[in-house]
Amino acid sequence: MDLFSKKIPAGSRRTYFMDVKQRDGGDIYLLFSESFTNRNGMEERSRIQINKEDLQKVADGLEETLNHIRKELKINFY
Secondary structure (H helix, E strand, O other): OEEEEEEEEOOOOEEEEEEEEEOOOOOEEEEEEEEEEOOOOOEEEEEEEEEHHHHHHHHHHHHHHHHHHHHOOOOOOO
């Protein structure tokens, strides 16, 4: 079951999606998806599923990675 969905357009050929879903047993998980048009004009999609018990670990890792990009690599992306 879908609980929340966020579509993130990223240019003319790429779109990201973040979907919070719930299994029949009640557990939730986060599904990251990327949809893009390849060089042959075909649509491709890739997905990563993050289970409820790993959400904080992934959030912490993302925060650490973004801080490294900003502070160490001196790349401003916002």
